[in-house]
Amino acid sequence: MKIILLTPGTGSFYCGTCMRDNALAIALRRRNQDALMVPMYLPPSLDEVSAAEGAPLFYGGINVYLQQVSPIFRKTPRWIDRLFDSPPALASAAKRAGMTQPHELGNLTLSMLRGEDGSQSKELDRLVEWLKHDGKADAVILSNALLMGLAGRIRRETGAKVICTLHGEDTFLDSLGEPYRTQSWETLAERAQDVDVFIPVSHYYGDIMIRRAKLPPEKVHVVYNGISLEGYNPKPAPPETPTLGFLSRMCPPKGLHTLVDAYILLRKRNAIPAVQLRVAGAQTPGDVTYVEEQKAKLRTAGLENDAQFFPNIDRDDKIAFLQSLTVLSTPAMYGEAFGLYIIEALAAGTPVVAPRHAVFPELLAATGGGILCEPDSVDDLAKAIEELLSYPDEAYKLGAEGQKRVFERFSMDDMASGVMQALGSA
Numbered sequence: 001m002k003i004i005l006l007t008p009g010t011g012s013f014y015c016g017t018c019m020r021d022n023a024l025a026i027a028l029r030r031r032n033q034d035a036l037m038v039p040m041y042l043p044p045s046l047d048e049v050s051a052a053e054g055a056p057l058f059y060g061g062i063n064v065y066l067q068q069v070s071p072i073f074r075k076t077p078r079w080i081d082r083l084f085d086s087p088p089a090l091a092s093a094a095k096r097a098g099m100t101q102p103h104e105l106g107n108l109t110l111s112m113l114r115g116e117d118g119s120q121s122k123e124l125d126r127l128v129e130w131l132k133h134d135g136k137a138d139a140v141i142l143s144n145a146l147l148m149g150l151a152g153r154i155r156r157e158t159g160a161k162v163i164c165t166l167h168g169e170d171t172f173l174d175s176l177g178e179p180y181r182t183q184s185w186e187t188l189a190e191r192a193q194d195v196d197v198f199i200p201v202s203h204y205y206g207d208i209m210i211r212r213a214k215l216p217p218e219k220v221h222v223v224y225n226g227i228s229l230e231g232y233n234p235k236p237a238p239p240e241t242p243t244l245g246f247l248s249r250m251c252p253p254k255g256l257h258t259l260v261d262a263y264i265l266l267r268k269r270n271a272i273p274a275v276q277l278r279v280a281g282a283q284t285p286g287d288v289t290y291v292e293e294q295k296a297k298l299r300t301a302g303l304e305n306d307a308q309f310f311p312n313i314d315r316d317d318k319i320a321f322l323q324s325l326t327v328l329s330t331p332a333m334y335g336e337a338f339g340l341y342i343i344e345a346l347a348a349g350t351p352v353v354a355p356r357h358a359v360f361p362e363l364l365a366a367t368g369g370g371i372l373c374e375p376d377s378v379d380d381l382a383k384a385i386e387e388l389l390s391y392p393d394e395a396y397k398l399g400a401e402g403q404k405r406v407f408e409r410f411s412m413d414d415m416a417s418g419v420m421q422a423l424g425s426a
Protein backbone atom coordinates (compact mmCIF):
# COMPACT_ATOMS: atom_id res chain seq x y z
CA MET A 1 0.00 0.00 0.00
CA LYS A 2 1.28 3.49 -0.87
CA ILE A 3 0.76 5.75 2.16
CA ILE A 4 1.49 9.49 2.09
CA LEU A 5 1.81 11.37 5.39
CA LEU A 6 1.24 15.11 4.99
CA THR A 7 3.18 16.74 7.82
CA PRO A 8 3.68 20.45 8.56
CA GLY A 9 7.34 21.18 9.27
CA THR A 10 8.88 23.80 11.53
CA GLY A 11 12.05 24.40 9.54
CA SER A 12 14.16 25.29 12.56
CA PHE A 13 13.27 23.43 15.76
CA TYR A 14 12.32 19.91 16.78
CA CYS A 15 8.59 19.25 16.79
CA GLY A 16 6.88 16.28 18.42
CA THR A 17 4.43 15.95 15.53
CA CYS A 18 7.20 15.78 12.92
CA MET A 19 9.06 13.19 14.97
CA ARG A 20 5.90 11.14 15.49
CA ASP A 21 5.04 11.14 11.77
CA ASN A 22 8.62 10.37 10.83
CA ALA A 23 8.70 7.38 13.21
CA LEU A 24 5.35 6.20 11.86
CA ALA A 25 6.54 6.33 8.24
CA ILE A 26 9.68 4.35 9.10
CA ALA A 27 7.67 1.76 11.05
CA LEU A 28 5.17 1.40 8.19
CA ARG A 29 8.06 0.68 5.83
CA ARG A 30 9.17 -2.09 8.18
CA ARG A 31 5.72 -3.59 7.66
CA ASN A 32 6.34 -3.58 3.88
CA GLN A 33 4.20 -0.50 3.25
CA ASP A 34 5.37 2.14 0.77
CA ALA A 35 5.25 5.11 3.15
CA LEU A 36 6.55 8.62 2.50
CA MET A 37 6.38 11.68 4.73
CA VAL A 38 5.63 14.75 2.59
CA PRO A 39 6.37 18.12 4.25
CA MET A 40 4.11 21.15 4.21
CA TYR A 41 4.84 24.82 4.95
CA LEU A 42 8.48 24.33 5.99
CA PRO A 43 10.94 21.41 5.92
CA PRO A 44 10.79 19.13 8.97
CA SER A 45 13.43 19.45 11.66
CA LEU A 46 14.17 15.93 12.93
CA ASP A 47 16.51 14.20 15.35
CA GLU A 48 16.43 10.94 13.35
CA VAL A 49 16.90 9.85 9.73
CA SER A 50 14.21 11.57 7.66
CA ALA A 51 11.39 9.62 6.03
CA ALA A 52 10.80 12.66 3.77
CA GLU A 53 13.99 12.20 1.77
CA GLY A 54 13.29 13.10 -1.87
CA ALA A 55 9.72 14.24 -1.19
CA PRO A 56 8.51 17.57 -2.60
CA LEU A 57 7.29 20.28 -0.24
CA PHE A 58 3.74 21.57 -0.64
CA TYR A 59 1.98 24.68 0.64
CA GLY A 60 5.28 26.51 1.06
CA GLY A 61 4.97 28.83 4.04
CA ILE A 62 5.78 32.03 2.15
CA ASN A 63 3.35 31.30 -0.67
CA VAL A 64 0.59 30.35 1.79
CA TYR A 65 1.02 33.68 3.55
CA LEU A 66 1.22 35.78 0.37
CA GLN A 67 -1.85 34.11 -1.11
CA GLN A 68 -3.71 34.89 2.07
CA VAL A 69 -2.89 38.60 2.15
CA SER A 70 -3.00 39.44 -1.56
CA PRO A 71 -5.21 38.18 -4.44
CA ILE A 72 -2.30 38.85 -6.83
CA PHE A 73 -0.36 35.87 -5.49
CA ARG A 74 -3.33 33.56 -5.95
CA LYS A 75 -2.81 33.85 -9.72
CA THR A 76 0.97 34.00 -10.11
CA PRO A 77 2.61 31.38 -12.37
CA ARG A 78 4.39 28.43 -10.84
CA TRP A 79 7.87 29.72 -11.69
CA ILE A 80 7.29 32.68 -9.35
CA ASP A 81 5.94 30.42 -6.62
CA ARG A 82 9.08 28.28 -6.92
CA LEU A 83 11.21 31.27 -5.95
CA PHE A 84 9.36 31.53 -2.65
CA ASP A 85 9.54 27.75 -2.18
CA SER A 86 13.30 27.66 -2.66
CA PRO A 87 15.42 26.32 0.23
CA PRO A 88 17.08 29.71 0.92
CA ALA A 89 13.71 31.50 1.04
CA LEU A 90 12.16 28.90 3.32
CA ALA A 91 15.25 28.85 5.53
CA SER A 92 14.84 32.59 6.01
CA ALA A 93 11.15 32.15 6.84
CA ALA A 94 11.98 29.36 9.27
CA LYS A 95 13.93 31.80 11.43
CA ARG A 96 10.58 33.31 12.39
CA ALA A 97 8.92 29.95 13.03
CA GLY A 98 7.46 29.86 16.52
CA MET A 99 7.19 33.64 16.78
CA THR A 100 3.66 33.94 15.35
CA GLN A 101 0.90 33.76 17.94
CA PRO A 102 -2.30 31.74 17.33
CA HIS A 103 -4.59 34.75 17.73
CA GLU A 104 -2.89 36.27 14.66
CA LEU A 105 -3.73 33.29 12.45
CA GLY A 106 -7.53 33.19 12.51
CA ASN A 107 -8.14 34.20 8.91
CA LEU A 108 -5.40 31.91 7.57
CA THR A 109 -6.62 28.96 9.63
CA LEU A 110 -10.17 29.36 8.36
CA SER A 111 -8.93 29.69 4.79
CA MET A 112 -6.95 26.44 5.05
CA LEU A 113 -9.95 24.62 6.51
CA ARG A 114 -12.03 25.78 3.55
CA GLY A 115 -9.68 23.95 1.18
CA GLU A 116 -10.63 24.57 -2.46
CA ASP A 117 -12.80 27.49 -1.31
CA GLY A 118 -9.91 29.13 0.51
CA SER A 119 -7.22 31.51 -0.64
CA GLN A 120 -4.66 28.73 -1.13
CA SER A 121 -6.69 26.74 -3.68
CA LYS A 122 -3.89 26.69 -6.26
CA GLU A 123 -1.65 25.00 -3.67
CA LEU A 124 -4.31 22.31 -3.34
CA ASP A 125 -4.40 21.98 -7.14
CA ARG A 126 -0.68 21.27 -7.17
CA LEU A 127 -0.88 18.75 -4.31
CA VAL A 128 -3.77 16.82 -5.89
CA GLU A 129 -2.01 16.67 -9.27
CA TRP A 130 1.10 15.24 -7.63
CA LEU A 131 -0.93 12.70 -5.66
CA LYS A 132 -2.65 11.56 -8.86
CA HIS A 133 0.40 11.24 -11.09
CA ASP A 134 3.53 10.90 -8.93
CA GLY A 135 2.37 10.16 -5.40
CA LYS A 136 -0.28 7.63 -6.51
CA ALA A 137 -1.39 7.19 -2.91
CA ASP A 138 -3.75 4.50 -1.69
CA ALA A 139 -4.08 6.35 1.63
CA VAL A 140 -3.25 9.87 2.74
CA ILE A 141 -2.69 10.61 6.42
CA LEU A 142 -3.31 14.22 7.44
CA SER A 143 -1.08 15.05 10.36
CA ASN A 144 -3.73 17.11 12.15
CA ALA A 145 -7.32 18.24 11.86
CA LEU A 146 -6.35 21.71 10.63
CA LEU A 147 -5.55 20.05 7.28
CA MET A 148 -9.05 18.61 6.81
CA GLY A 149 -9.81 21.19 4.14
CA LEU A 150 -7.66 19.08 1.81
CA ALA A 151 -9.59 15.86 2.38
CA GLY A 152 -12.56 16.31 0.04
CA ARG A 153 -10.62 16.92 -3.16
CA ILE A 154 -8.04 14.28 -2.32
CA ARG A 155 -10.74 11.64 -1.91
CA ARG A 156 -12.73 12.69 -4.97
CA GLU A 157 -9.86 13.05 -7.41
CA THR A 158 -7.42 10.37 -6.29
CA GLY A 159 -9.67 7.70 -4.77
CA ALA A 160 -7.32 7.49 -1.79
CA LYS A 161 -8.60 6.89 1.71
CA VAL A 162 -8.06 9.91 3.94
CA ILE A 163 -7.04 9.42 7.56
CA CYS A 164 -6.65 12.27 10.03
CA THR A 165 -4.70 12.10 13.26
CA LEU A 166 -5.94 14.25 16.14
CA HIS A 167 -3.77 15.81 18.82
CA GLY A 168 -4.18 19.22 20.38
CA GLU A 169 -6.13 21.12 17.73
CA ASP A 170 -8.72 22.29 20.25
CA THR A 171 -6.19 24.38 22.15
CA PHE A 172 -5.09 26.14 18.98
CA LEU A 173 -8.61 26.73 17.69
CA ASP A 174 -9.81 28.05 21.03
CA SER A 175 -6.99 30.60 21.01
CA LEU A 176 -8.22 32.20 17.78
CA GLY A 177 -10.07 35.48 17.96
CA GLU A 178 -13.71 35.74 16.99
CA PRO A 179 -15.36 35.29 14.56
CA TYR A 180 -12.62 32.93 13.39
CA ARG A 181 -12.85 30.64 16.43
CA THR A 182 -16.52 29.81 15.91
CA GLN A 183 -16.27 29.69 12.13
CA SER A 184 -13.23 27.40 12.25
CA TRP A 185 -14.94 24.92 14.58
CA GLU A 186 -18.03 24.91 12.34
CA THR A 187 -15.95 24.41 9.19
CA LEU A 188 -13.94 21.66 10.89
CA ALA A 189 -17.14 19.75 11.65
CA GLU A 190 -18.28 20.14 8.03
CA ARG A 191 -14.95 18.98 6.59
CA ALA A 192 -14.89 15.98 8.91
CA GLN A 193 -17.45 14.37 6.59
CA ASP A 194 -14.67 14.05 3.98
CA VAL A 195 -12.44 11.92 6.24
CA ASP A 196 -12.60 8.11 6.34
CA VAL A 197 -10.93 7.48 9.70
CA PHE A 198 -9.84 9.61 12.65
CA ILE A 199 -6.92 8.57 14.84
CA PRO A 200 -6.72 10.49 18.13
CA VAL A 201 -3.56 9.88 20.13
CA SER A 202 -5.44 9.17 23.38
CA HIS A 203 -8.90 8.25 24.63
CA TYR A 204 -8.99 11.56 26.47
CA TYR A 205 -8.51 13.51 23.26
CA GLY A 206 -10.73 11.30 21.15
CA ASP A 207 -13.64 12.01 23.48
CA ILE A 208 -12.99 15.75 23.22
CA MET A 209 -13.00 15.77 19.42
CA ILE A 210 -16.04 13.49 19.12
CA ARG A 211 -17.92 16.06 21.17
CA ARG A 212 -16.51 19.30 19.85
CA ALA A 213 -15.99 18.47 16.17
CA LYS A 214 -19.11 16.26 16.04
CA LEU A 215 -17.15 13.26 14.78
CA PRO A 216 -18.98 9.95 14.21
CA PRO A 217 -17.70 7.69 17.04
CA GLU A 218 -17.54 4.69 14.71
CA LYS A 219 -14.88 6.51 12.64
CA VAL A 220 -12.65 7.19 15.65
CA HIS A 221 -9.86 4.73 16.49
CA VAL A 222 -7.39 5.59 19.26
CA VAL A 223 -3.72 4.84 18.55
CA TYR A 224 -1.14 5.89 21.13
CA ASN A 225 1.97 7.63 19.88
CA GLY A 226 5.06 5.45 19.71
CA ILE A 227 8.76 6.19 19.56
CA SER A 228 11.91 4.53 18.29
CA LEU A 229 13.30 2.65 21.29
CA GLU A 230 16.74 2.25 19.79
CA GLY A 231 19.38 3.60 22.19
CA TYR A 232 17.16 3.47 25.26
CA ASN A 233 18.81 1.08 27.70
CA PRO A 234 18.02 0.10 31.30
CA LYS A 235 19.30 2.66 33.76
CA PRO A 236 21.96 0.91 35.87
CA ALA A 237 21.22 2.86 39.07
CA PRO A 238 19.68 6.11 40.29
CA PRO A 239 21.83 9.16 39.46
CA GLU A 240 24.34 9.98 42.21
CA THR A 241 23.23 13.61 42.29
CA PRO A 242 19.45 14.13 42.66
CA THR A 243 18.40 15.83 39.44
CA LEU A 244 15.09 17.30 38.35
CA GLY A 245 14.46 17.69 34.62
CA PHE A 246 12.13 19.31 32.11
CA LEU A 247 11.78 18.23 28.46
CA SER A 248 9.55 20.00 25.96
CA ARG A 249 9.38 23.28 24.11
CA MET A 250 10.51 26.01 26.48
CA CYS A 251 7.33 28.06 26.41
CA PRO A 252 4.61 29.14 28.88
CA PRO A 253 1.94 26.53 27.98
CA LYS A 254 4.38 23.72 28.83
CA GLY A 255 4.72 25.12 32.36
CA LEU A 256 8.48 25.70 32.54
CA HIS A 257 7.92 28.69 34.84
CA THR A 258 5.85 26.49 37.17
CA LEU A 259 8.66 23.96 37.39
CA VAL A 260 11.28 26.66 37.99
CA ASP A 261 9.16 28.08 40.82
CA ALA A 262 8.71 24.59 42.30
CA TYR A 263 12.46 24.00 42.10
CA ILE A 264 13.20 27.29 43.88
CA LEU A 265 10.67 26.32 46.57
CA LEU A 266 12.33 22.91 46.95
CA ARG A 267 15.69 24.52 47.48
CA LYS A 268 14.27 26.94 50.04
CA ARG A 269 12.85 24.03 52.00
CA ASN A 270 16.31 22.43 51.87
CA ALA A 271 14.92 18.91 52.29
CA ILE A 272 17.13 17.81 49.39
CA PRO A 273 19.99 20.33 49.43
CA ALA A 274 21.97 19.16 46.40
CA VAL A 275 19.16 18.78 43.87
CA GLN A 276 20.02 20.11 40.41
CA LEU A 277 17.74 21.39 37.64
CA ARG A 278 18.22 20.53 33.97
CA VAL A 279 16.00 21.92 31.21
CA ALA A 280 16.01 20.68 27.62
CA GLY A 281 13.82 20.92 24.54
CA ALA A 282 12.95 23.10 21.60
CA GLN A 283 13.62 26.82 21.89
CA THR A 284 12.45 29.15 19.14
CA PRO A 285 13.41 32.81 18.75
CA GLY A 286 10.04 33.67 20.24
CA ASP A 287 10.86 31.72 23.40
CA VAL A 288 14.15 33.45 24.24
CA THR A 289 12.71 36.27 26.37
CA TYR A 290 10.61 33.83 28.40
CA VAL A 291 13.57 31.52 28.98
CA GLU A 292 15.73 34.43 30.08
CA GLU A 293 13.04 35.37 32.60
CA GLN A 294 13.29 31.89 34.12
CA LYS A 295 17.07 32.13 34.28
CA ALA A 296 16.73 35.52 35.99
CA LYS A 297 14.51 33.98 38.68
CA LEU A 298 17.14 31.34 39.30
CA ARG A 299 19.89 33.97 39.55
CA THR A 300 17.84 35.99 42.02
CA ALA A 301 17.44 32.84 44.13
CA GLY A 302 21.19 32.21 43.95
CA LEU A 303 20.69 28.98 42.02
CA GLU A 304 22.07 29.84 38.59
CA ASN A 305 25.05 27.50 39.07
CA ASP A 306 22.72 24.60 39.89
CA ALA A 307 20.57 24.92 36.77
CA GLN A 308 21.47 24.07 33.18
CA PHE A 309 19.61 24.71 29.93
CA PHE A 310 20.04 22.60 26.77
CA PRO A 311 18.04 24.04 23.86
CA ASN A 312 17.41 22.01 20.71
CA ILE A 313 19.46 18.95 21.65
CA ASP A 314 19.74 16.04 19.22
CA ARG A 315 18.42 12.54 19.85
CA ASP A 316 21.56 11.01 21.38
CA ASP A 317 21.98 13.94 23.74
CA LYS A 318 18.28 13.77 24.61
CA ILE A 319 18.54 10.13 25.68
CA ALA A 320 21.67 10.86 27.73
CA PHE A 321 19.89 13.87 29.26
CA LEU A 322 16.87 11.79 30.27
CA GLN A 323 18.98 9.04 31.81
CA SER A 324 20.87 11.63 33.87
CA LEU A 325 17.64 12.62 35.67
CA THR A 326 16.16 11.31 38.90
CA VAL A 327 12.73 12.60 37.92
CA LEU A 328 11.21 14.54 35.02
CA SER A 329 8.30 16.95 35.18
CA THR A 330 6.75 18.97 32.37
CA PRO A 331 3.73 20.54 34.11
CA ALA A 332 1.77 21.51 31.00
CA MET A 333 -0.94 24.04 31.76
CA TYR A 334 -3.37 23.15 28.97
CA GLY A 335 -5.26 20.07 27.83
CA GLU A 336 -2.29 18.10 26.51
CA ALA A 337 -3.52 15.45 24.07
CA PHE A 338 -0.57 13.11 24.60
CA GLY A 339 2.82 14.36 25.82
CA LEU A 340 5.54 12.47 23.96
CA TYR A 341 8.07 13.57 26.59
CA ILE A 342 6.35 11.29 29.13
CA ILE A 343 7.03 8.23 26.98
CA GLU A 344 10.57 9.37 26.20
CA ALA A 345 11.40 9.85 29.88
CA LEU A 346 9.99 6.47 30.83
CA ALA A 347 11.80 4.80 27.94
CA ALA A 348 14.98 6.08 29.61
CA GLY A 349 13.87 4.63 32.96
CA THR A 350 13.15 8.06 34.47
CA PRO A 351 9.89 8.45 36.46
CA VAL A 352 7.67 11.47 35.95
CA VAL A 353 5.53 13.88 37.93
CA ALA A 354 2.58 15.14 35.88
CA PRO A 355 -0.46 17.31 36.58
CA ARG A 356 -3.76 15.58 37.30
CA HIS A 357 -5.56 16.74 34.16
CA ALA A 358 -5.66 16.27 30.38
CA VAL A 359 -4.08 13.01 29.16
CA PHE A 360 -1.69 12.54 32.08
CA PRO A 361 -3.89 10.33 34.31
CA GLU A 362 -4.50 8.09 31.29
CA LEU A 363 -0.80 7.84 30.41
CA LEU A 364 0.34 7.17 33.95
CA ALA A 365 -2.36 4.51 34.36
CA ALA A 366 -1.10 2.87 31.17
CA THR A 367 2.59 3.03 32.12
CA GLY A 368 2.70 2.99 35.93
CA GLY A 369 5.76 5.21 35.68
CA GLY A 370 4.98 8.25 37.78
CA ILE A 371 2.75 10.19 40.14
CA LEU A 372 0.21 12.96 39.71
CA CYS A 373 -0.05 16.36 41.35
CA GLU A 374 -2.61 19.14 41.34
CA PRO A 375 -2.41 21.20 38.15
CA ASP A 376 -1.04 24.76 38.26
CA SER A 377 0.02 24.38 41.91
CA VAL A 378 3.65 25.18 42.60
CA ASP A 379 3.37 23.88 46.15
CA ASP A 380 1.78 20.54 45.21
CA LEU A 381 4.24 20.06 42.36
CA ALA A 382 7.15 20.68 44.71
CA LYS A 383 5.72 18.17 47.22
CA ALA A 384 5.31 15.48 44.56
CA ILE A 385 8.84 16.00 43.23
CA GLU A 386 10.24 15.95 46.75
CA GLU A 387 8.44 12.66 47.38
CA LEU A 388 10.32 10.99 44.54
CA LEU A 389 13.64 12.69 45.20
CA SER A 390 13.52 11.69 48.87
CA TYR A 391 13.32 8.01 47.96
CA PRO A 392 15.60 7.55 44.93
CA ASP A 393 15.47 3.75 45.09
CA GLU A 394 11.67 3.79 44.93
CA ALA A 395 11.77 6.37 42.16
CA TYR A 396 14.21 4.14 40.29
CA LYS A 397 11.79 1.18 40.58
CA LEU A 398 8.94 3.39 39.35
CA GLY A 399 11.01 4.40 36.32
CA ALA A 400 11.93 0.77 35.62
CA GLU A 401 8.25 -0.24 35.66
CA GLY A 402 7.43 2.61 33.30
CA GLN A 403 10.25 1.58 30.99
CA LYS A 404 8.97 -2.00 30.86
CA ARG A 405 5.47 -0.91 29.88
CA VAL A 406 6.71 1.59 27.29
CA PHE A 407 8.70 -1.17 25.62
CA GLU A 408 5.56 -3.33 25.66
CA ARG A 409 3.05 -0.76 24.34
CA PHE A 410 4.61 2.44 23.01
CA SER A 411 7.09 1.49 20.31
CA MET A 412 6.79 2.97 16.84
CA ASP A 413 5.96 -0.53 15.58
CA ASP A 414 3.02 -0.67 18.02
CA MET A 415 1.89 2.68 16.60
CA ALA A 416 2.20 1.44 13.00
CA SER A 417 0.20 -1.69 13.85
CA GLY A 418 -2.59 0.43 15.30
CA VAL A 419 -2.64 2.71 12.26
CA MET A 420 -2.85 -0.25 9.89
CA GLN A 421 -5.78 -1.65 11.88
CA ALA A 422 -7.51 1.73 11.69
CA LEU A 423 -6.87 1.85 7.93
CA GLY A 424 -8.46 -1.56 7.58
CA SER A 425 -11.66 -0.22 9.12
CA ALA A 426 -12.01 2.53 6.52
